[in-house]
């Protein structure tokens with residue numbers, strides 16, 4: 001490993017750039033074939049990778065499997081099966097009357113080398129959501145894993161390289177290595193991480209004219225309506241708050257509950273959080289814990305109360321549920337990224353919606369209700385990239401569904417055909433089989449102007465009857481001009 005970030009990034013970029021043209025030149029079916037083998041090779045290392053994740057992130061082994069390793073098989077299977085048709089050239093529409101003899105095709109061509117800069121909270125599933133479709137589309141990828149999970153990232157790249165060669169390379173190190181990777185001029189940067197770093201990456205990309213996709217922080221809200229299935233909702237919301245110890249970009253950090261059921265729902269939520277406590281590990285870094293403690297202490301200093309849990313420097317953070325938090329407190333406004341949520345009550349759907357949308361973030365939200373019409377009406381008004389009804393966040397594991405945000409959560413897209421749109425560029429190929437000179441070529445004259453007038457008249461006429469009438473007039477006029 002190079003200790004000079006610039007040298008390390010340049011070397012990884014050069015290797016990926018050298019490998020990319022031959023990879024892109026393969027038929028997509030062949031790339032898919034090779035990638036299936038790579039997917040299998042990773043799955044064969046499932047236990048080793050899961051254990052590595054546990055070591056580096058303290059995740060329970062169950063979560064290392066359920067939210068990381070398991071999804072890898074689905075990602076390869078989805079993209080290798082559906083990607084080739086999504087990448088197939090599209091026939092473009094060319095009007096036969098005005099533009100006779102022309103055929104148009106829109107191809108999807110790879111960008112080139114994609115830089116994938118990743119966070120630590122899901123060190124396999126997040127980068128793989130970019131790596132798999134990017135490779136299938138004919139790109140090479142340089143992965144910069146988080147400095148908090150370097151061994152998982154390195155092992156992943158090693159496994160992919162063993163099957164695919166240098167179309168996947170690795171840049172190791174901290175933020176300086178990530179910044180150096182951007183300076184090494186990739187053709188696209190896919191960044192997943194905090195909003196603060198994402199902004200720096202966006203500026204660096206803009207200065208170099210590099211497109212970038214940003215998947216940033218979140219502050220998701222669960223909207224609990226008074227007709228929800230209370231027991232299931234309490235369990236689901238508790239999971240949404242605590243999964244990955246709350247270190248989840250779409251973790252539930254705010255709960256807006258209808259005051260009509262608060263007296264039943266809140267004790268059940270507290271009980272569900274307390275039951276789950278034994279499965280919630282310590283946070284990955286002391287720095288992350290310090291942020292959560294600061295948010296909670298600040299809220300308490302400003303009159304908030306804890307419905308469960310307490311801060312204790314000598315113990316792992318327990319599930320923490322705050323209430324009476326001022327609307328301008330960090331615990332309500334900023335991403336905490338820990339096993340903590342803030343609960344507020346509202347009297348009707350409009351008030352609950354106002355609580356949920358009171359955020360500069362816009363990644364996910366959930367609506368909990370037994371009434372589909374009411375739930376969809378609320379869901380349609382939430383300002384976020386994803387809304388789940390009677391569940392939360394789990395859809396990131398489904399490759400056909402877009403994972404995306406709004407506002408300070410960034411507007412990048414991973415997963416789904418939408419992700420291919422930014423991993424490729426459209427390239428137009430037009431083939432003209434017309435043997436006659438075009439009427440709009442030189443020399444210009446009255447004939448061309450007359451033709452244009454007839455065509456405009458046709459557009460003005462509208463409707464099928466008028467179009468036929470205008471076409472007749474066009475034919476007659478053309479015949480007259482040809483005499």
Ligand code: NAD
Nearest residue numbers: 118119120145146174175178179193194197215216217249
């Ligand atoms: P982070 O922003 O600190 O780091 C993310 C990555 O960027 C790391 O690999 C880091 O080394 C690198 N980096 C740091 N400075 C850089 C720079 N100047 N230029 C280029 N790269 C740089 O984030 P984190 O603490 O690793 O992850 C947690 C954050 O990620 C949370 O805010 C979370 O919400 C967010 N996240 C978002 C999503 C999503 O899909 N929207 C998913 C997971 C995590």
